[in-house]
């Protein structure tokens with residue numbers, strides 16, 4: 457039986473002389489793997505749409521316990537993400553996250569976010585660290601771990617510096633935190649506990665923006681360098697903590713950014 461999916465190729469493995477196994481992150485079914493026979497042959501009509509980071513329409517069929525690609529039609533190749541090694545490294549990190557998260561119902565938003573993110577990398581209009589942080593915090597929110605970063609979770613205050621509780625997904629203002637320290641609920645040094653990260657007002661607003669803004673405008677905000685540093689750290693730590701581990705592609709991205 458034939459069926460059609462629309463999605464992003466997040467991983468490819470070359471098999472035999474001209475075959476290619478593709479993992480596609482689809483709107484309809486999350487990540488699925490299918491074998492594209494002869495896809496690497498220069499004559500193949502599947503060649504252009506079965507490369508990594510291609511977004512397209514795919515006609516698939518099931519034979520035995522495997523899926524096969526019958527037809528592949530390219531919508532967008534995001535070829536320009538390969539212009540810099542840092543951009544390609546970030547795209548690979550995004551692909552690894554997509555292959556790791558299991559979501560139901562949220563695929564459409566996560567796919568849209570991923571396409572917008574690859575587009576932003578390809579266009580080079582925003583810094584890669586900003587693109588990465590936005591992707592991280594929005595992904596966490598889409599897959600069910602939306603943190604509460606608008607008000608202090610104790611007094612509902614909105615102003616000043618905040619402490620982001622990465623495990624709890626809440627923020628606490630300085631006054632409430634000082635009070636908690638006096639009452640010996642918390643260690644006095646915020647760095648003593650690895651799960652707390654400091655948020656300046658700008659970094660806090662950036663988190664809120666990246667979580668709640670429409671996806672098509674998700675990168676459209678400005679931050680000072682210091683706010684960006686805090687925003688980036690908070691977003692990365694939060695996502696990795698929710699997913700429970702780090703990623704090889706992230707290590708590689710950090711390496712090439714140095």
Ligand SMILES: [Zn+2]
Nearest residue numbers: 608611629632
């Ligand atoms: Zn408070």
